[in-house]
């Protein structure tokens with residue numbers, strides 16, 4: 163097949179998040195985050211695992227960056243740990259900031275462009291003790307933290323993302339309780355969702371200084387009803403509304419979809435939004451990051467084969483007003499998480515966002531798959547992961563051919579790591595990590611992806 167080239171300057175990267183890889187949770191004055199507390203609470207993470215050591219990236223960052231460089235990546239998306247930079251959620255911890263300065267220096271030396279995410283779910287515990295994201299004040303605290311991080315790093319980091327997957331942070335953290343801080347209240351979850359977006363809106367103008375570009379990274383899904391019955395269509399409208407339109411409309415249009423606002427009325431949503439908030443939130447992005455993994459096929463029949471794999475302990479619903487919607491397996495192959503592989507859904511999301519919210523440069527800020535990996539002869543042959551990424555890159559290529567302004571792709575994840583409620587059992591990395599020895603072994607997918615990056619295209 164002819165080479166399917168990508169536009170010049172395309173960012174070929176991989177992504178990680180602080181709590182999932184860094185370890186060293188008490189080093190250099192780091193404070194505690196809600197994930198430290200949650201992971202140390204029995205029954206919240208499979209096998210009682212936690213991020214205390216993770217993949218020791220805090221100590222091994224230079225080796226990790228060198229490996230990225232040798233594979234051929236030209237971009238890296240990582241997140242900053244808020245409690246390293248502001249232990250307790252206030253002030254400035256120079257030693258914590260120094261780690262990110264060292265990391266960024268190493269990246270630039272390897273010719274790798276840094277893309278920094280400010281909030282990938284590790285809220286300082288003290289801010290949760292004061293109420294966390296359901297409290298409006300947390301958004302103002304976030305803007306202060308963003309300012310501190312920007313001042314220290316914006317000479318060298320030009321791409322900033324405010325919040326990663328605000329849907330997860332709000333609805334899994336405060337609604338279903340599957341993620342930290344583990345609260346189960348739809349009313350608190352909808353407050354959290356708005357305040358995460360407000361945090362974005364307050365921080366974005368500060369982050370633009372020094373010629374920086376600002377984005378956010380919501381997780382979007384293709385959504386289809388299992389039939390075109392009125393009830394299933396309405397189930398799909400509700401899930402699409404909460405998962406996609408709520409965040410897209412707020413970030414890109416400065417409004418919330420009327421139907422979603424109406425659905426959230428019983429949870430007190432109208433009282434959460436203050437005059438002027440949506441003007442602050444809307445239209446502040448220079449680019450939009452999209453995290454894409456799968457499609458939701460939904461049914462209004464609560465007895466339909468339900469499947470929402472957000473945690474091994476999945477309990478309460480993370481969908482206010484759509485608690486009885488069932489998630490149906492539509493028969494596609496699944497990954498080790500049980501999530502269906504649907505690259506067509508990525509093409510659908512990209513073309514939809516480009517059409518309905520035009521003129522915003524897009525990045526795929528996460529895409530990838532967990533599969534069971536086996537080390538044999540010193541290597542890991544992960545053909546299924548390679549196939550998953552290749553199919554999704556082909557979908558990106560098609561979308562670009564259709565006119566979508568896609569500027570880059572970040573595989574989730576660079577390294578195997580702490581997969582939240584699932585602990586270390588689920589491996590998403592391009593690079594295998596032996597958790598006993600911390601030895602890194604690039605999988606076949608890493609070697610292949612590096613070649614794609616070097617050639618700027620699929621062959």
Ligand code: LGS
Nearest residue numbers: 179327455456457458471489501574581
């Ligand atoms: O490790 C996380 C990855 C893995 O899969 C990362 O920290 C998050 O930003 C992100 O949530 N990640 C992720 N998301 C996929 C969720 C898929 C749920 C699919 C349900 C299908 C019906």
